[in-house]
Amino acid sequence: MNCARFRKSSITYADGFLPDDLAAHMAACDACRAFYEKGESLRRLLALKRYERRDAVRAAATRATIHQVLVEEAYKEQAAPAAEPAGALVAALPFLRYGLAAALVALLGFHALLISPLSSVQSDLPEALTPVRTASPSRPQPVVVRDAPAAAYEPLMLASSNIGPARIQYGTVPSVLTSFGE
Amino acid sequence: MVEEHPDATGPLGSVSDEELVRRSVQRDLAAYDELVRRYQGKIYGLVYNMTANKEDAEDVVQDVFLKAYRSLPRFKGQSSFYTWVYRIAINRTINFRKKRTRRAALSLDDADEGIERDPAYVELSSRVSPVREVSIGELQERLNKALLTLSEKHRTVVVLHDIQGVPHEEIAKMVGCSAGTVRSRLFYARQKLQVELKDFAP
Numbered sequence: 001m002n003c004a005r006f007r008k009s010s011i012t013y014a015d016g017f018l019p020d021d022l023a024a025h026m027a028a029c030d031a032c033r034a035f036y037e038k039g040e041s042l043r044r045l046l047a048l049k050r051y052e053r054r055d056a057v058r059a060a061a062t063r064a065t066i067h068q069v070l071v072e073e074a075y076k077e078q079a080a081p082a083a084e085p086a087g088a089l090v091a092a093l094p095f096l097r098y099g100l101a102a103a104l105v106a107l108l109g110f111h112a113l114l115i116s117p118l119s120s121v122q123s124d125l126p127e128a129l130t131p132v133r134t135a136s137p138s139r140p141q142p143v144v145v146r147d148a149p150a151a152a153y154e155p156l157m158l159a160s161s162n163i164g165p166a167r168i169q170y171g172t173v174p175s176v177l178t179s180f181g182e
Numbered sequence: 183m184v185e186e187h188p189d190a191t192g193p194l195g196s197v198s199d200e201e202l203v204r205r206s207v208q209r210d211l212a213a214y215d216e217l218v219r220r221y222q223g224k225i226y227g228l229v230y231n232m233t234a235n236k237e238d239a240e241d242v243v244q245d246v247f248l249k250a251y252r253s254l255p256r257f258k259g260q261s262s263f264y265t266w267v268y269r270i271a272i273n274r275t276i277n278f279r280k281k282r283t284r285r286a287a288l289s290l291d292d293a294d295e296g297i298e299r300d301p302a303y304v305e306l307s308s309r310v311s312p313v314r315e316v317s318i319g320e321l322q323e324r325l326n327k328a329l330l331t332l333s334e335k336h337r338t339v340v341v342l343h344d345i346q347g348v349p350h351e352e353i354a355k356m357v358g359c360s361a362g363t364v365r366s367r368l369f370y371a372r373q374k375l376q377v378e379l380k381d382f383a384p
Contacts, residue, residue: 011368012350042376044302046344049325051297052290054226055236062240066218066247070211077209 001025006032011039192216199263207254214254218247221264224346225271231341232275232334234326235289242278246271261355268342268356276334288326293318306382321382328378336371339364344372 006025010018010032018026026033194202194216205213225246230239250267257266297303297318329337338357342348343364350368354361 008365008369011365011372038376039372042372042379043344045379045382046325046340048297048300048303049231049345051294052322053292053294055291058240062244063218063222065244067211067215069248070251074209074211
């Protein structure tokens with residue numbers, strides 16, 4: 001036991017109730033005894049703050065406020081489930097839109113299959129990046145980007161823009177000029 | 183801190199903290215009211231001694247218990263509710279003081295008249311020292327000002343250990359460090375306070 005260890009350890013023990021090794025050191029070391037007694041004096045001084053009395057009216061008001069806030073939150077929680085169906089519908093709208101768009105594309109594809117191909121439409125597809133000629137040269141030229149030849153009946157959307165004419169082609173089946181929302 | 187007198191005849195007075203927490207998670211507000219009743223005095227004492235302002239302390243106590251209620255579903259029961267809510271109180275108090283843009287004036291609670299019969303006060307008063315000429319209110323003010331000279335982490339351990347009597351191991355769980363670190367901080371804090379209060383604790 002040395003003084004540094006005594007001083008660090010003794011602060012754990014109040015009112016002189018020290019373990020034997022610390023008590024023995026303190027009995028033999030005047031400096032550490034003075035250190036311990038100073039610490040005890042400070043500790044007793046700080047402990048006088050335990051007599052500070054909280055205002056009872058404020059304490060009751062704080063408890064009441066806590067209770068009131070939680071009651072209001074509970075009411076809001078109970079009211080929230082009634083709005084859930086409407087909220088769920090609103091949240092689902094983007095998915096409904098995508099679903100409708102996908103259904104429209106599928107319908108148009110089936111329509112293309114049922115209509116005879118135009119004679120002026122090319123049936124073989126370009127392998128690489130190639131501009132596609134349309135019936136109206138003044139319209140924007142759609143660009144086809146392909147990494148590999150299209151498999152038979154693989155749907156391929158060729159479009160230059162959302163408002164220009166577009167072509168849909170499935171494998172070797174010739175494409176049909178189709179206009180989207182012009 | 184003199185505790186408010188609890189309603190000893192309350193129907194939930196004998197229910198354990200664990201059971202009250204379980205019921206509170208099920209949104210039983212009466213159970214949570216009982217937990218607030220049990221611990222708001224101690225939490226107030228901690229926050230008041232950290233802030234030295236009774237109005238701020240009431241605001242923070244309210245915030246602590248609302249935060250605790252909302253966080254109850256995440257309370258795993260690895261520590262006692264008491265330790266857990268103390269940890270919330272320490273963090274909220276430190277955050278509150280950081281957000282405060284200007285230093286608040288001291289606003290102190292009154293002291294119970296029992297202080298005049300406390301052996302420590304009697305001993306201090308009987309010494310030939312400024313304590314004899316200083317009123318209890320001024321003594322409180324000096325103590326609070328001395329505490330405010332400490333950093334938040336040092337003030338926390340002094341308040342918990344020397345004022346509220348919380349053991350080192352419990353303080354370590356509350357502040358999230360080892361018991362050795364708690365002792366080191368206490369050691370340093372006491373050295374500083376002895377300088378600040380050398381007139382009262384020679």
